[in-house]
Amino acid sequence: MISIQTIAKEAGVSVATVSRVMNGSDSVRPETEKKVREAMEKYNYQPNFSARNLRKMETRNVLVLMSSIVNPFLAKVVKGIEDASENLDYHTLVCTTYDSQEKEKFYLDMISKRFADGAIIIGSNLKPQELRKTIGHIPIVQCSEYIVDIGIPRVSIDNRKAAYEATEHLIRLGRKKIAHITVDNHYISSRLRLEGYRQALDDYGIEFDPDMVITGNYGYKNALRQMNNFFNSGKRCDAIFAISDRMAASAIKSAQNHGFKIPDDIAVVGFDNIDICYITEPNITTVSQREHEMGSAAMNMLARLIAGKETCEEIVLSHFLIERGSSVGHR
Amino acid sequence: MISIQTIAKEAGVSVATVSRVMNGSDSVRPETEKKVREAMEKYNYQPNFSARNLRKMETRNVLVLMSSIVNPFLAKVVKGIEDASENLDYHTLVCTTYDSQEKEKFYLDMISKRFADGAIIIGSNLKPQELRKTIGHIPIVQCSEYIVDIGIPRVSIDNRKAAYEATEHLIRLGRKKIAHITVDNHYISSRLRLEGYRQALDDYGIEFDPDMVITGNYGYKNALRQMNNFFNSGKRCDAIFAISDRMAASAIKSAQNHGFKIPDDIAVVGFDNIDICYITEPNITTVSQREHEMGSAAMNMLARLIAGKETCEEIVLSHFLIERGSSVGHR
């Protein structure tokens, strides 16, 4: 193991001087610095992280907790986090929980163990009180998904409003029987999007029909099955608002398999603007978010938190509807 | 900061005893252990990672270096790594390089800095000699993608054989003009799959036509553009072998847009068996790999390397062709 001692000896200086060179102190004579740098070069010296972290009481690591790495929408959010953290001289570590509460607590404990300085949570699976208790006073920011009223700041869009606008878009196209395919989970996005959907129906005088709400999970195959069940049981609609593009893709496929034309018979709107929107035929009308900014805003917030500075409690970013063939046909 | 000192004082024992309790030493009296555990509980004590790592000279972290987190095939590989690492009491950290050589070197240096004990590299972007030089003697395993002859062990499939079989499948369906859509990069999978494709043509007496090789990047949109160019320039084929399912999906869409029926006019085979295979109509015939096992094998190999044990230089896993509608129609 090459330690700072080795370098100090080689350069004929004390370890303090070597440390000063590494940390950019301005009280080292240029010639001395040169000797030190040469010694470091010669041995290809790399300072020991653990020792440094132990002494400095900071790691400059931040954890990103998410369910799975495969979501293309979240991948862009994570890129935003990474880019921001690089600017702030932090290092981002992606931790996948696969919805396991145990894993989530494990990762959060890593921060108490001083393995990281803070975390960005994208969709916690812990119960609010449990999350509150687990994190104690460690710096945490919620991103995209969040839990309200537990005093953890967050960055997100206004999901209710976005869903309202998506549904409104369908209503304005003259659709009356609008189905909603969603996921029965604890995520706030699912809940608020359902609320926005219902609110829009309400405001436009369309009666809410529980039969028009289809629940599945985020998987493509599962959503396909749910939609097939819907059509096979004789239910009919003239529009579908899906809480994800994958589910929208399933809806399109299922509808087409049942002989419906998209968008003539059934108009479809998805959510997130991922690549799949271009893969289906027709392409999917969807709600797009500023993913990269969402990530970078969360990271900047976290950095302030770690530094003990003031932060706002909530950042709400804008969203926009992208109209494509699945709702408006070829224009 | 609650340290081992705090706990020792609270429990009325020495720090050594507290440490023994944490590390499961069997020479602690049950009553003593109870006192210590109660003190730990009371203060919600979490031992400091940096201190422990510094002293133990190991971190039990392993890095997974990959270009991007969004690839669903690699997500399964990573899950295999994570599951294996959990069994081995290692902790996996996913590091995305976005094909940046700088980032890749940065992450590898983290190991020299004793931030992690080793790494699994999925597709290096460094030049072979540079990779060799950067890693020095740190434990590394290559997974899925690899560079040959630089003494870094690897886990992968036989890409040449898999591509050969995919092409052979198309030939046996009676196809004569088989196009190949690939990516012009340095990855061995692209190279070997092209070789396998050519070998199959050769063995079955079909002359290789450079015009039948289309290059793009892994993106869905780009592949779509390349395929459109192909058809628009008047080129024709009766089958397409794509090195990825996404590109196969693009090929199908482009072909359909140009009025070709899949698989009647053009049969298509992809690679990786990701969800997109079920989204296109018809579903995509593809080469499937044992992703989870690939990841776990790599992790087990890495653990042996870290422990200084012997490992084999190469593990080649089996693959299999899944026949679906894009090549064989509905059966």
Place this chain on the structure above:
DNA sequence: TTTATATATGTAATCGTTTACAAAGGAGAG
């Protein structure tokens, strides 16, 4: 009883940094 042995615990060195403080050396002022 003494002695040997086993068990349980404590003491202190150690890991590789950073950094407060001390000290050495040189420059300038008087």
Place this chain on the structure above:
DNA sequence: CTCTCCTTTGTAAACGATTACATATATAAA
């Protein structure tokens, strides 16, 4: 020349754990 001040460097004490070794206590054997 002496004194002061500044610049540069060194010394040594942290940081919080682990662990070799020492020590104390209890138990068993003689």
